[in-house]
Amino acid sequence: xxxxxxxxxxxxxxxxxxxxxxxxxxxxxxxxxxxxxxxxxxxxxxxxxxxxxxxxxxxxxxxxxxxxxxxxxxxxxxxxxxxxxxxxxxxxxxxxxxxxxxxxxxxxxxxxxxxxxxxxxxxxxxxxxxxxxxxxxxxxxxxxxxxxxxxxxxxxxxxxxxxxxxxxxxxxxxxxxxxxxxxxxxxxxxxxxxxxxxxxxxxxxxxxxxxxxxxxxxxxxxxxxxxxxxxxxxxxxxxxxxxxxxxxxxxxxxxxxxxxxxxxxxxxxxxxxxxxxxxxxxxxxxxxxxxxxxxxxxxxxxxxxxxxxxxxxxxxxxxxxxxxxxxxxxxxxxxxxxxxxxxxxxxxxxxx
Amino acid sequence: xxxxxxxxxxxxxxxxxxxxxxxxxxxxxxxxxxxxxxxxxxxxxxxxxxxxxxxxxxxxxxxxxxxxxxxxxxxxxxxxxxxxxxxxxxxxxxxxxxxxxxxxxxxxxxxxxxxxxxxxxxxxxxxxxxxxxxxxxxxxxxxxxxxxxxxxxxxxxxxxxxxxxxxxxxxxxxxxxxxxxxxxxxxxxxxxxxxxxxxxxxxxxxxxxxxxxxxxxxxxxxxxxxxxxxxxxxxxxxxxxxxxxxxxxxxxxxxxxxxxxxxxxxxxxxxxxxxxxxxxxxxxxxxxxxxxxxxxxxxxxxxxxxxxxxxxxxxxxxxxxxxxxxxxxxxxxxxxxxxxxxxxxxxxxxxxxxxxxxxxxxxxxxxxxxxxxxxxxxxxx
Numbered sequence: 001x002x003x004x005x006x007x008x009x010x011x012x013x014x015x016x017x018x019x020x021x022x023x024x025x026x027x028x029x030x031x032x033x034x035x036x037x038x039x040x041x042x043x044x045x046x047x048x049x050x051x052x053x054x055x056x057x058x059x060x061x062x063x064x065x066x067x068x069x070x071x072x073x074x075x076x077x078x079x080x081x082x083x084x085x086x087x088x089x090x091x092x093x094x095x096x097x098x099x100x101x102x103x104x105x106x107x108x109x110x111x112x113x114x115x116x117x118x119x120x121x122x123x124x125x126x127x128x129x130x131x132x133x134x135x136x137x138x139x140x141x142x143x144x145x146x147x148x149x150x151x152x153x154x155x156x157x158x159x160x161x162x163x164x165x166x167x168x169x170x171x172x173x174x175x176x177x178x179x180x181x182x183x184x185x186x187x188x189x190x191x192x193x194x195x196x197x198x199x200x201x202x203x204x205x206x207x208x209x210x211x212x213x214x215x216x217x218x219x220x221x222x223x224x225x226x227x228x229x230x231x232x233x234x235x236x237x238x239x240x241x242x243x244x245x246x247x248x249x250x251x252x253x254x255x256x257x258x259x260x261x262x263x264x265x266x267x268x269x270x271x272x273x274x275x276x277x278x279x280x281x282x283x284x285x286x287x288x289x290x291x292x293x294x295x296x297x298x299x300x301x302x303x304x305x306x307x308x309x310x311x312x313x314x315x316x317x318x319x320x321x322x323x324x325x326x327x328x329x330x331x332x333x334x335x336x337x338x339x340x341x342x343x344x345x346x347x348x349x350x351x352x
Numbered sequence: 353x354x355x356x357x358x359x360x361x362x363x364x365x366x367x368x369x370x371x372x373x374x375x376x377x378x379x380x381x382x383x384x385x386x387x388x389x390x391x392x393x394x395x396x397x398x399x400x401x402x403x404x405x406x407x408x409x410x411x412x413x414x415x416x417x418x419x420x421x422x423x424x425x426x427x428x429x430x431x432x433x434x435x436x437x438x439x440x441x442x443x444x445x446x447x448x449x450x451x452x453x454x455x456x457x458x459x460x461x462x463x464x465x466x467x468x469x470x471x472x473x474x475x476x477x478x479x480x481x482x483x484x485x486x487x488x489x490x491x492x493x494x495x496x497x498x499x500x501x502x503x504x505x506x507x508x509x510x511x512x513x514x515x516x517x518x519x520x521x522x523x524x525x526x527x528x529x530x531x532x533x534x535x536x537x538x539x540x541x542x543x544x545x546x547x548x549x550x551x552x553x554x555x556x557x558x559x560x561x562x563x564x565x566x567x568x569x570x571x572x573x574x575x576x577x578x579x580x581x582x583x584x585x586x587x588x589x590x591x592x593x594x595x596x597x598x599x600x601x602x603x604x605x606x607x608x609x610x611x612x613x614x615x616x617x618x619x620x621x622x623x624x625x626x627x628x629x630x631x632x633x634x635x636x637x638x639x640x641x642x643x644x645x646x647x648x649x650x651x652x653x654x655x656x657x658x659x660x661x662x663x664x665x666x667x668x669x670x671x672x673x674x675x676x677x678x679x680x681x682x683x684x685x686x687x688x689x690x691x692x693x694x695x696x697x698x699x700x701x702x703x704x705x706x707x708x709x710x711x712x713x714x715x716x717x718x719x720x721x722x723x724x725x726x727x728x729x730x731x732x733x
Contacts (some may be wrong), residue, residue: 040442043432085597145524145555161524162553164536179555183460183482261464262432262457266524266556303437304428313389 012206016199020062022296023195031212038303041112044259046299047280048166051201053279053295054288058205058276061213061239061286064221066130069137069275070249075268076113077106077108079176080143082185082257087151089186099188103254110250111243113140116243122235137273145264149176162271181264182257188259197255198292201248205288217241282323328348331334380670380680382407383442384662385462386454389430391556394610395583395658396599399476400425401651402659405668409632414675419680421666428453432461438448439465448684449474449691451665456480456526463490472688474669474695476661480526482634484714489688491695491714493661493668493704497527500605501534503720504595506579506626509542513601513626514576518550518569520562520589521580528607531580533606547572553586562589563596570598582607587614590621606630610656619728628720630704631660632730640703657704664702668710671698 026043029035040086052074059067081102092098148159152172159165163177208214217237217255219227228234242327279298283290301319305312326332387396400651407423415421416464424445426438435458442450449472453459459478466473468486475483475492479500484490490603494502507516517539522528537548550572552565559668569577577600579586586608593599604611604627611622633644633654643663670689678687692712700708705718723730 035445036440038437038440041436042520045437101679144558162529164533177527180526180529224363228555260432260436260461262461264432264457267431267433303441306438310388311428312427 006042006179008210011289012202012210015202015206015292016229018292019195019198019202019290023191023282026191027338038306042300042303043191044189044194044239044255046296047191047198048256048259049276049279049295049299050198050292051091051194051252051255052199052249052276053283053291054201054205055245055252057244057280057286057291058241058248059100059208060280061284061288062205062209062221063217065125066127067118067133067236067245068130068270068273069133069135069276070245071270071272073110073139073143073246073249074256075137075140075252075265076255077110077181077253078263078268079265080109081254082182082251082263084151084174085188086182086184087256095186095188097113098186099193100144101256102188102258103193104249106254106257107247109253110253111247114243114246114250115239118246120237122238134270135268137268140266141268144176144181145179147176148174148178150174151257152328179265181262183262185257185261185263187258187261189255194255196345197251201251202292203249204244204287208241209288213237213240247318252344274327278320282320282327284327292310355408356361367559378680379420379666380416380448380673380678381422381448382424382666383439383445383447383450383452384423384454385428385435385438385442385450385458386425386451387426387430387449388425389459390431391656392430392455393476396454396661397412398656399662400451401661402643402647402655403451403551403666404411404477405646406663406679407554410666416670417677417679421670425548426698428455428458428561429634430455430458432458435462436465443471443684447471448680448682449669451476451662451669453478456483457529459483460526463487464467466490468654470688472669472684472691474665476665477658481531482526487692488692488714491668491692491716493665493716494657495606495718498534498713499630499715500720501531501540501580503702504531504580504603504605505535505538505542506629507722508576508578508603509539512543512639513603514544515548515575516550516572516573516574517546518552518574518577519580519602520545520554520565520676521555521575522555522582522585524555524557524580527607528580528582532578534652535578535580539580544576547574550574550577559585562592566593566596569600570596574600576601576603579604579608581605583609583611583614587622588636589619590625591609591617594621602626604628605656612725612730613654619725622725625725626722627725628722629657630718630720631657632721634730639701643703659705660703664704664708666702666710667702668700671700677719693722 004309056070059065084105085098085102088098117136124132127206140161146160148163148166149158150166150168150172157166157168218231219238279292280294283294305315308315363723374675387393388396404423407421411420426442428435428438432677435453440463451474453462454477456478459475463486464472470489473490477494478639479494479497481496485490523530550569552568602625606629607628608627612619644655672691675698678690695710696712708716708718710716723732
């Protein structure tokens with residue numbers, strides 16, 4: 001038992017280590033001027049997608065529920081965070097503090113909605129759950145699309161028609177402009193903040209998995225009836241995983257929103273949910289470290305393929321298919337075991 | 353552990369290799385960003401194709417200030433995040449001037465970075481006001497949305513085309529809602545009224561069925577429907593309106609240009625449609641005819657207004673480079689400092705207007721042309 005615990009601890013520290021080493025490598029490259037502008041621009045988005053993938057893995061891998069609405073929670077976090085930063089732009093002038101609060105607010109709002117949506121949705125399972133989460137993701141996006149919010153000297157104005165019916169004073173500031181979203185969010189996000197968010201996310205998720213609650217969640221995944229029979233509160237533990245996951249996705253959204261000058265709800269469509277799911281599946285369902293690596297590789301890949309011009313999306317798709325087969329097809333696994341197994345085992349020994 | 357760290361650093365190392373590709377100093381490097389794939393691919397491709405034609409023409413004629421032009425188009429899939437990646441990629445390539453981006457939302461995003469880098473930005477078709485307001489480095493070729501909205505309202509009012517006006521617009525699109533905002537503001541000074549019940553909005557997710565908006569306009573008894581939208585949606589609107597026997601006057605803006613080349617669209621439905629556009633492929637001047645012939649030859653379709661804006665954009669950059677005497681070995685920032693002065697001094701006879709000039713705000717000055725579709729072709733009004 002202690003051996004297993006130790007093994008787990010080592011595995012967790014490897015995961016943290018990868019993130020920290022990646023951070024150090026990037027810092028060294030940046031200070032020696034070896035980092036291209038494109039990679040510099042990609043740093044924060046990479047952090048966003050890593051957090052998104054890890055948070056989704058908590059629902060898909062650990063709690064065993066297929067959720068296709070993860071982009072919706074990211075959307076809530078993004079808009080809540082951006083809204084807060086935009087409102088307090090002139091009152092809180094310390095960028096770091098404002099961003100920290102925006103992250104918390106993004107996570108809190110997403111958690112709230114995760115809880116509210118989770119209560120009815122988690123009564124379903126399997127394909128039904130997938131379809132309903134998909135619908136909720138789209139609902140969130142479309143609800144944000146119809147809101148127009150402005151602030152002037154009389155207070156906050158809200159409309160669901162268009163920006164002209166807000167009836168604002170000329171000194172007013174339009175914050176949320178319906179489908180055109182929020183523009184001019186202060187660009188507070190930084191790579192350091194992203195890395196810290198990744199570490200916090202990993203800390204929360206890995207500790208949850210290894211805790212008593214985490215074992216309860218996994219027992220529900222593995223055998224619901226058996227778990228229920230020993231007195232585990234199914235709804236409570238499912239909701240716990242779902243809400244924590246939503247909160248982390250919300251924080252990722254807030255990070256995303258503070259990296260771009262324009263934020264539109266249409267970005268958070270089901271394509272993004274599927275993309276997050278692809279990260280999780282490719283990295284290995286339930287494998288947190290795999291999610292981190294898959295998110296980094298798959299986000300960077302289409303950008304690194306830019307030299308292929310119009311073929312890059314085609315190549316991206318082919319690479320995706322090949323990687324999927326290599327990782328999951330039974331025959332491919334068998335082949336890997338036979339030919340690469342020796343090699344891997346050897347390198348593991350060397351590593352020790 | 354070693355292996356994984358290696359895998360991670362490999363991704364990063366691969367990027368460094370790409371960034372250090374050597375480049376010669378004897379060409380002007382013009383980058384461009386637009387949607388070459390995805391839902392707006394038609395616009396992005398038109399810009400890239402036409403810009404390539406212009407660059408090739410200039411190079412054949414000996415280049416600019418003794419140096420050739422090099423053109424590098426990048427795809428943004430209509431996504432602001434991808435547009436920023438593309439911009440950074442172009443910077444690594446050594447871009448000195450940016451022709452783009454093609455669409456408004458991406459342009460606002462990219463401009464927020466271009467300002468920091470002091471990179472010269474000339475957007476062929478980003479028409480939202482905010483595209484070029486972040487700094488003095490940005491200019492545009494097309495009309496801004498307010499210009500078009502106000503010009504349309506004045507045109508309708510002054511010519512007494514209608515008393516009751518309905519509008520169908522895309523509320524998720526900066527272009528469409530921007531034009532509508534100024535149209536509405538100017539309409540208050542004009543002798544017609546916008547019927548509130550006949551104002552229909554749609555979004556990028558719901559642009560296939562317009563029967564609700566059309567029915568509302570029909571019930572309100574409007575004489576004219578204003579369509580500040582792109583031609584793809586307009587073609588659906590005309591088809592659906594014909595099916596419900598609703599035939600008001602239609603009035604479009606420059607996004608309507610291209611309506612006659614939609615596949616499977618019955619061009620007789622567009623008969624009598626009025627639009628404001630700076631470019632028509634049927635114009636008889638030599639410049640337009642040469643361009644249209646060349647474009648059709650190379651890409652097999654009639655160029656639209658996006659293509660014309662891009663073509664003029666490249667020639668505007670050429671004229672400004674000549675006026676400023678910039679040389680190809682200058683940095684992007686040095687060229688930008690020269691070009692933002694030179695842009696206000698040049699006058700360009702292009703496809704989208706003669707005697708085009710720019711002021712320091714980056715807005716072009718050219719006259720909008722109103723045309724009407726008659727017998728399947730544009731006619732000046």
